[in-house]
Amino acid sequence: MSIIEIENLEKTFKVLNRHEGLKGAVKDLFSHDYKYIKAVDKISMKINAGEIVGYLGPNGAGKSTTIKMMTGVLDPTSGHIKVNGNIPYKNRRINAQNIGVVFGQRTQLWWSLPVIESFKILKMIYQINDKTYKDNLELFDSLVKVSSLYSKPVRQMSLGQRTLCDILAAFLHDPKVIFLDEPTIGLDVSIKSKIRMLIKELNARKNTTVILTTHDMGDVEALCQRAVIIDKGKIIFDDQFESLKSMFGSYRTLKVSVDDMSEKNINDTIRIIESAFNQTKALTVNRSEDWIEIIVDQDKTALTDVLSFVINNIHVSDVKIEEVEAESIIRKIYEGGRTV
Amino acid sequence: MKRYWGLSKGTIMESAAYRGHYLFTFVGNVFYIILVYFLWKSIYANTTQQINGMTFKETFMYLTLAASIYSLMQTWADWDMSRSMLSGNVVLQFLKPTNYQAYKLFENFGVMVSNFVVLFIPSFILIVFVFNANINVGLNMAIFIISILLAYLINFGFDFIVGLLSFYTESIWGISMTKEVIVLLFSGAVVPLPFFPEAMRKILELLPFQAIYNIPLQILTNKSYTVVDFLTQILIQLFWAAILIIGGSLFLKKASKIITVNGG
DSSP states (O other), X not given: OXXXXXXXXXXXXXEEOXXXXXXXXXXXXXXOOEEEEEXXXXXXXXXXXXXXXXXXXXXXXXXXXXXXXXXXXXXXXXXXXXXXXXXXXXXXXXXXXXXXXXXXXXOOSOTTSBHHHHHHHHHHHTTOOHHHHHXXXXXXXXXXXXXXXXXXXXXXXXXXXXXXHHHHXXXXXXXXXXXXXXXXXXXXXXXXXXXXXXXXXXXXXXXXXXXXXXXXXXXXXXXXXXEEEEETTEEEEEEEHHHHHHHHTXXXXXXXEESOOOHHHHHHHHHHHHHHTTTXXXXXXXXXXTEEEEEEETTTSOHHHHHHHHHHHSOEEEEEEEEOOHHHHHXXXXXXXXXX | OHHHHHHHHHHHXXXXXXXXXXXXXXXXXXXXXXXXXXXXXXXXXXXSSOBTTBOHHHHHHHHHHHHHHHHHHOOOHHHHHHHHHHHSTHHHHHTSSSOHHHHHHHHHHHHHHHHIIIIIHHHHHIIIIISOOOOOOSHHHHHHHHHHHHHHHHHHHHHHHHHHHHHHHSOOHHHHHHHHHHHHHHTTSSSOXXXXXXXXXXXXXXXXXXXXXXXXXXXXXXXXOOHHHHHHXXXXXHHHHHHHHHHHHHHHHHHHHHHHHHOO
16 A cells, blocks of 8 residues: 555746846846746655655755655645645645654754653654653664663764664654655764664564665665665656666776876876776776776676786775765666666 | 643753853843943933933833843744754754644743743842832732733744744844844833833834833833723733734745745
8 A cells, every 4th residue: 555645746946047246146136037947857656655765866856855745845836745645735734743754964853952851842742642652762772772872962962873863753753654864974884784773673663664865875775675766856767676786786986096196197097907807898997086986897807806906006095995876876777778 | 732832841941951141141131230220320310300200210120120021032033943944944843743833932932931030030039129129019910920921922923923034035133133123112121111202102002012011011010000901901912912923823824835835
């Protein structure tokens, strides 16, 4: 059964064309020169109860706009949307009772109060009954051992502790749908994995539907069975995560920096690497700012081979290995001509 | 209704976390009282009589009590709304199963309660005992509390509307300052109403501003007030509170389009 139904949803923003400079700023005061920007362009999707869906896309693709429409704080320009049987923008308050939202960049906790006080305030705002409240606190503690944090004022917390508490706060009233907007942004690896585990467990135990937006493919890999990718307001991919993984899973980015960053030396280095792996066509080598970026197709050649070649043949000052970013996958989807 | 008490409780606790703020505000108030004393002392220097029907002592009491009420009313709802609009945090409040106006009212009510305990009561005690004010003690005290609550509603009504204006202007300083000056001047908080020219005073008495300062002050200090006077004054306050709160909620319907249509 679908808990979220979206059909031909569209959102257009009216933006003033700004002019440059002081003269332009004065002109803008009286200007009626507007342009219309389609942030979300006729998207449709259905999400089932209990699913964890990764909602991905580059910055400005329309992710947050869609989420804001699902949560009822933004009116769609046209199209239909239903969350848990409600039309969010018409019944904002009823909808709000059934959803939870976490913005990685913001906190809904009270800044100078101990977390537990924020929880008590939320208990009143959402009219959570004593038993649910108590059971949830026990559950939270059994999952992530947070009770020692409860007496700490939020402003003294690390970003990781705060995000953890923010996620718990969003789950406190047993919402049917949770929206997580970049919950792991700026966090270190250990807290990231803790948060992933927490989301996964809460989803499993409470059958909460989770909509997760992120730039971190690690989040998607750890949590989502399904991925939806949006770019320029349109959905360009909506399928099992596995099929997405097959597209990027075998790629890794190896970044190398050399001492001599002159144009000539870099071009020489790129040529050396390219020619060494020429016949296999396993590499694409580019310069990206201060790094030489080597995208390695691991199906064709082992990353370790490339790495050892680079270290043995080039005077390297630094090396890092990265997963391919969501942005590159989107580029690949375009190149591959794959659409939904 | 029950949903909202938590918010008041939260702001009371949050206020308590900033003790230093209160200490300095209180010291500031004491300085203001001293300033008022010397200023009006010099105005009254050439006369031992009343000016505009008020003796020095009456004027001084009136203005220092007004200053205490002023410290009570400073809950910064308009600044708060403007700040959360600019930072985008306003979305979080719209994501709650609550009415935004009520959310803000109860949140700021908590600040008012803290102000009452930490600023108003000490100032009041100072004025009554150190400066030896004679305040009637009796029924008027109870009515004064009701009157202060209504005054707060009216004050919040103004703050809320000004806060909503900041949704359009994206800045608050200018409008908030203008509001502040208008309220303080027209309400009798810096110059007692009897000092205004007759015609102007008549107009001011028809405006909502005097319901914030003048009415509670009259209830507290005017010895000639009868029960009928009390009731009339409270009704006037109720009237303005209703107008401003309803006005604010109508304006909210329009202003929230800024968020729901333009995305905040």
